[in-house]
Amino acid sequence: xxxxxxxxxxxxxxxxxxxxxxxxxxxxxxxxxxxxxxxxxxxxxxxxxxxxxxxxxxxxxxxxxxxxxxxxxxxxxxxxxxxxxxxxxxxxxxxxxxxxxxxxxxxxxxxxxxxxxxxxxxxxxxxxxxxxxxxxxxxxxxxxxxxxxxxxxxxxxxxxxxxxxxxxxxxxxxxxxxxxxxxxxxxxxxxxxxxxxxxxxxxxxxxxxxxxxxxxxxxxxxxxxxxxxxxxxxxxxxxxxxxxxxxxxxxxxxxxxxxxxxxxxx
DNA sequence: CAAACTCCCTGTTAGC
DNA sequence: TGCTAACAGGGAGTTT
Numbered sequence: 261x262x263x264x265x266x267x268x269x270x271x272x273x274x275x276x277x278x279x280x281x282x283x284x285x286x287x288x289x290x291x292x293x294x295x296x297x298x299x300x301x302x303x304x305x306x307x308x309x310x311x312x313x314x315x316x317x318x319x320x321x322x323x324x325x326x327x328x329x330x331x332x333x334x335x336x337x338x339x340x341x342x343x344x345x346x347x348x349x350x351x352x353x354x355x356x357x358x359x360x361x362x363x364x365x366x367x368x369x370x371x372x373x374x375x376x377x378x379x380x381x382x383x384x385x386x387x388x389x390x391x392x393x394x395x396x397x398x399x400x401x402x403x404x405x406x407x408x409x410x411x412x413x414x415x416x417x418x419x420x421x422x423x424x425x426x427x428x429x430x431x432x433x434x435x436x437x438x439x440x441x442x443x444x445x446x447x448x449x450x451x452x453x454x455x456x457x458x459x460x461x462x463x464x465x466x467x468x469x470x471x472x473x474x475x476x477x478x479x480x481x482x483x484x485x486x487x488x489x490x491x492x493x494x495x496x497x498x499x500x501x502x503x504x505x506x507x508x509x510x511x512x513x514x515x516x517x518x519x520x521x522x523x524x525x526x
Numbered sequence: 527c528a529a530a531c532t533c534c535c536t537g538t539t540a541g542c
Numbered sequence: 543t544g545c546t547a548a549c550a551g552g553g554a555g556t557t558t
Contacts, residue, residue, distance in 0.1 A: 261551060337551055372535045
C-alpha cells in the first residue's frame with residue numbers, strides 16, 4: 261500500500277513528463293474518484309490549464325496548475341499514476357485520464373476504488389489538517405514530544421494519525437516500532453523522551469531507505485516496483501531478525517500489527 | 527473533546 | 543476442486 265516512500269516514488273516518476281505540459285482533455289471512468297465533484301465541473305476546471313509543479317505532502321500528490329488550482333491525488337490502497345501514450349490500451353481499472361498537449365496521457369489506475377483524484381482551488385485547508393513531515397529539515401521532535409505527553413492513546417495509533425505525523429502508514433509504523441524496540445501498545449504519554457527520539461530516528465531512517473529502494477514490494481500485486489524488504493510487517497510467526505523468537509500479531513487501531521514480544525517491551 | 531468505530535472496494539487467500 | 547467468507551487497509555464521517 262502506498263505510504264510516504266511509495267507516494268514520493270510516484271511523484272518523482274510523473275514530475276518530468278508533466279511539468280510544463282498543458283491539459284487538453286480529460287475523462288472520468290469512475291465518478292466517485294472525484295470526491296463528489298461532477299465530471300463536467302472537473303473538466304471545466306482542469307482542461308486548458310498547464311502543470312506548474314508536482315510535489316508530495318504526506319501521502320498526497322499535489323499537481324499545481326496555472327492559472328489556478330491543484331489536482332490532489334491520494335493513492336490510498338491500490339492507486340497508481342502512470343504517464344503513457346494516449347493511444348496505449350486502457351487499463352482494466354483506469355479511473356481518470358488526463359490527456360496532455362504532446363499526445364501523452366496521465367492515468368489514474370486504482371483497483372479498489374479507494375483512491376481520490378480531486379480538483380481543489382487551494383490546498384491550505386488540506387495542509388492545515390496534516391501533521392509534520394517526518395523528513396523535513398524543520399522536523400520538530402520536541403513539539404511531537406509535547407503532543408505525546410498529553411495523549412493517552414497508544415503509540416501505534418499516534419504514528420498512524422496523519423494529524424500527528426504525516427505520511428506514515430501501517431507498514432512503516434510497524435517497522436519503525438520494531439527497529440526502535442518500542443511496543444506498539446505503549447501509551448503515548450508514558451513514552452520517554454529518549455524512546456520517542458529513538459522511534460522517530462528509526463522512522464526517518466526507514467523512510468529514507470524505503471525512498472531509495474522506491475518503496476516496499478509486498479508481493480501481493482498492489483505495489484510491485486519497490487526493493488525495501490520489511491523486517492516485521494507481514495512476518496507473523498517467522499523469526500525476529502533481532503532475537504530469533506516468533507513475531508506476534510495483534511490488532512491495534514483497527515490495523516494488523518506485527519511485533520516481537522521479546523524485543524519490544526512495554 | 528478525544529478516541530473508537532463504520533464505511534467504502536476488489537483481489538487474494540484461508541478454510542471447508 | 544470449487545465455493546464462500548475473511549482479510550487487507552487510509553481517511554472521511556459518525557458515534558461513543
